[in-house]
Amino acid sequence: MFISETIQYAISGITSGSIYAIVGICWSTVFLISGVLNFSTGEFVMLGGMLTWLFISWGFSLLPAIFFGVACTVIVAMLMERIVIRPVRYPSETTFLLITTAAGSVIRGIVLIACGSDTRHIEPFLGSSPIMIGDAVLLPQVIIVVSVLVLIAGGLVMFLDHTLFGKALRASSINQVGARLIGIKINRVRLFCFGLAGGMGAIAGIVIAPIEFTGYSVGLMEGLKGLVVALLGGWTIRGTVVAGLALGLLEGLGAGFISTGWKDALALFVMLTFLIIRTLDLTSIKKLVYRHE
Amino acid sequence: MNDRSFKTEISIAGFAVIIVLLPLIVKGNYFVSVMNLVAIYAVLAMGMGLLMGQAGLISLAHPAWFGLGAYISGILAARGILPAWATPFVSAVGVGIVAYVVGAPVLRLRSYYLACATLALLLITQIAAGQLSDLTGGHEGLLGIPVLTVFGFEFKKDLHFYYLSWALCLICYWFLANLLNSQVGRAIRSFNSSEIASASMGIDIAKYKRHAFVLTAIMAGLAGSVFCFYIRLAIPSSFEFPLLVTLMMMVVIGGIQDLHGALIGSLAVIWLGEFLRNYMKNFFTSMTSEVEAVFFGIIIIVVLIFMPDGLTGWINRIPSWGKRLYERKQTSNQ
Numbered sequence: 001m002f003i004s005e006t007i008q009y010a011i012s013g014i015t016s017g018s019i020y021a022i023v024g025i026c027w028s029t030v031f032l033i034s035g036v037l038n039f040s041t042g043e044f045v046m047l048g049g050m051l052t053w054l055f056i057s058w059g060f061s062l063l064p065a066i067f068f069g070v071a072c073t074v075i076v077a078m079l080m081e082r083i084v085i086r087p088v089r090y091p092s093e094t095t096f097l098l099i100t101t102a103a104g105s106v107i108r109g110i111v112l113i114a115c116g117s118d119t120r121h122i123e124p125f126l127g128s129s130p131i132m133i134g135d136a137v138l139l140p141q142v143i144i145v146v147s148v149l150v151l152i153a154g155g156l157v158m159f160l161d162h163t164l165f166g167k168a169l170r171a172s173s174i175n176q177v178g179a180r181l182i183g184i185k186i187n188r189v190r191l192f193c194f195g196l197a198g199g200m201g202a203i204a205g206i207v208i209a210p211i212e213f214t215g216y217s218v219g220l221m222e223g224l225k226g227l228v229v230a231l232l233g234g235w236t237i238r239g240t241v242v243a244g245l246a247l248g249l250l251e252g253l254g255a256g257f258i259s260t261g262w263k264d265a266l267a268l269f270v271m272l273t274f275l276i277i278r279t280l281d282l283t284s285i286k287k288l289v290y291r292h293e
Numbered sequence: 294m295n296d297r298s299f300k301t302e303i304s305i306a307g308f309a310v311i312i313v314l315l316p317l318i319v320k321g322n323y324f325v326s327v328m329n330l331v332a333i334y335a336v337l338a339m340g341m342g343l344l345m346g347q348a349g350l351i352s353l354a355h356p357a358w359f360g361l362g363a364y365i366s367g368i369l370a371a372r373g374i375l376p377a378w379a380t381p382f383v384s385a386v387g388v389g390i391v392a393y394v395v396g397a398p399v400l401r402l403r404s405y406y407l408a409c410a411t412l413a414l415l416l417i418t419q420i421a422a423g424q425l426s427d428l429t430g431g432h433e434g435l436l437g438i439p440v441l442t443v444f445g446f447e448f449k450k451d452l453h454f455y456y457l458s459w460a461l462c463l464i465c466y467w468f469l470a471n472l473l474n475s476q477v478g479r480a481i482r483s484f485n486s487s488e489i490a491s492a493s494m495g496i497d498i499a500k501y502k503r504h505a506f507v508l509t510a511i512m513a514g515l516a517g518s519v520f521c522f523y524i525r526l527a528i529p530s531s532f533e534f535p536l537l538v539t540l541m542m543m544v545v546i547g548g549i550q551d552l553h554g555a556l557i558g559s560l561a562v563i564w565l566g567e568f569l570r571n572y573m574k575n576f577f578t579s580m581t582s583e584v585e586a587v588f589f590g591i592i593i594i595v596v597l598i599f600m601p602d603g604l605t606g607w608i609n610r611i612p613s614w615g616k617r618l619y620e621r622k623q624t625s626n627q
Contacts, residue, residue: 037405037408037409084594084598087598088597088598089598089601090601093351093404093405093408094345094349094351094549095597095601097351097405097408098541098545098593098597099593099594099597099598101537101538101541102538102541102542102589102590102591102593102594102597103590103594104590105534105535105538105583105586105587105589105590106586106587106590106591106594108583108586109583109584109585109586109587109590110587112583112584113584113587216583220534224412224413224416227409231406231409259424261420261423261424262420262424264416264420265416265417265420265421265424268413268416268417268420269413269417271409271410271413272399272410272413272414272417275399275402275406275409275410276398276399276401276402276410279398279401279402
């Protein structure tokens with residue numbers, strides 16, 4: 001009984017952890033290349049789910065609805081870069097923080113006006129007959145979520161390592177001026193990154209929608225947990241995936257065995273602790289440890 | 294005699310006279326109750342603007358201090374542990390201690406990381422207020438807060454709170470304006486431009502950051518406890534994420550380089566919000582704070598792109614415009 005419960009919580013943890021990992025990759029794509037911490041990343045997740053639901057309710061079948069949902073989110077993300085981020089005259093962290101938070105609340109409010117405040121639900125892609133592992137229930141949708149994470153992370157690694165444009169992206173994340181000097185069009189790269197982040201966020205929002213309900217307000221928390229994971233993973237793809245799954249597991253087990261209400265606080269607490277520990281000066285401890293060398 | 298001019302004091306006194314006279318000129322409870330909110334949010338926005346503009350610290354935790362102040366006052370007064378008039382002082386001390394304990398490690402962080410950490414603080418406070426329902430009344434809010442009574446005088450009407458909250462606001466303004474002109478203020482402004490330079494001048498950066506953080510937190514806590522006696526309710530939704538967007542808008546619209554920017558921003562934003570609510574309710578049946586946030590968000594974006602100095606930037610430029618116009622006239626006359 002205890003074992004199957006644990007497996008159940010672990011499954012739900014890995015599901016949400018995969019989503020956090022994808023969202024975390026979205027944060028780091030934008031942050032590494034443009035230096036903008038995009039506080040409306042979570043809204044892309046929400047937008048993907050809600051738009052797909054909207055297209056399905058207009059009578060599209062599943063695959064076209066997903067396609068249009070992702071395409072619209074990519075367009076929104078690119079528009080955001082073009083009309084909100086790029087024209088800023090004095091680029092500073094404060095300005096970007098304020099302006100992306102504002103853009104996020106605009107997107108959230110527009111969705112609220114257009115779709116209402118009810119929670120929405122998309123039918124599971126592969127039906128809802130569960131696969132049993134002992135007493136634990138594994139929904140087919142969970143397999144889709146995990147495989148989407150593998151596809152996105154793997155695809156991104158392949159893209160960054162083995163294509164010319166991917167190498168250009170990496171170059172501009174290391175040194176923007178240098179990248180511009182060797183002929184990389186920085187503006188186009190930034191636009192592409194926002195689009196990429198929007199698309200990945202939208203896919204995450206779509207695959208999670210059949211398991212957890214989607215609504216206009218899910219973006220804030222999903223986005224923040226993505227940020228937590230991106231921070232913990234040190235802005236790298238592999239680190240983000242590991243951190244995402246770990247945070248998901250921790251949350252799933254914590255919610256199952258301790259309390260559901262505090263679930264969201266747990267992730268934030270982890271972030272706070274991690275950030276504070278990072279600032280600590282560890283040289284004295286290192287000296288103690290390495291004294292004999 | 295020292296050579297300091299009493300410019301700030303004179304302008305505050307002038308403003309105070311206007312504030313005292315306004316309810317006599319403009320009749321009606323509606324005006325007074327809106328101006329109440331202006332004063333309370335101005336205290337919050339002043340603190341946030343001071344940290345952002347002068348000290349260069351992005352602190353998003355201000356709504357949390359506001360909520361914490363409201364809850365400490367509300368719980369102590371509603372349980373009858375302390376008389377109502379004493380609770381604001383207790384909540385100021387309490388918020389100060391919490392801000393100091395939390396601020397000491399958190400303020401070691403910089404820029405985005407500080408923003409993330411303070412945002413986490415805000416959301417944790419909010420979740421805690423919802424979850425600790427035995428203590429805080431949960432999501433329905435804390436009920437049964439008594440009428441604020443000071444030496445037998447009962448703060449019952451909106452007008453009473455109007456004077457109370459504006460007194461708080463102007464005292465905070467006076468305090469912060471003096472602080473910025475003092476040695477502490479110069480230290481705070483110096484590490485905005487370069488931390489390394491000011492550290493090499495012998496300024497204890499960590500200490501001054503902590504001072505600024507704790508002081509503005511205490512002010513936010515005081516505003517919160519006045520607010521909780523005003524609406525006689527403490528509820529998590531009164532310091533949620535939309536409040537943060539509203540505060541950001543006040544800071545941005547008013548302009549962050551000057552202290553009175555927050556005051557102007559608060560006036561502009563609250564009245565704009567009231568206008569939107571009255572005018573737009575024909576179009577949108579449910580005019581919640583999140584629908585308002587759409588308009589506010591668009592305004593923040595437009596202001597940040599097209600007039601990054603905010604309204605105070607414009608106001609500060611008026612004298613030079615006038616001068617230029619005058620000089621042009623002079624030259625054309627010759």
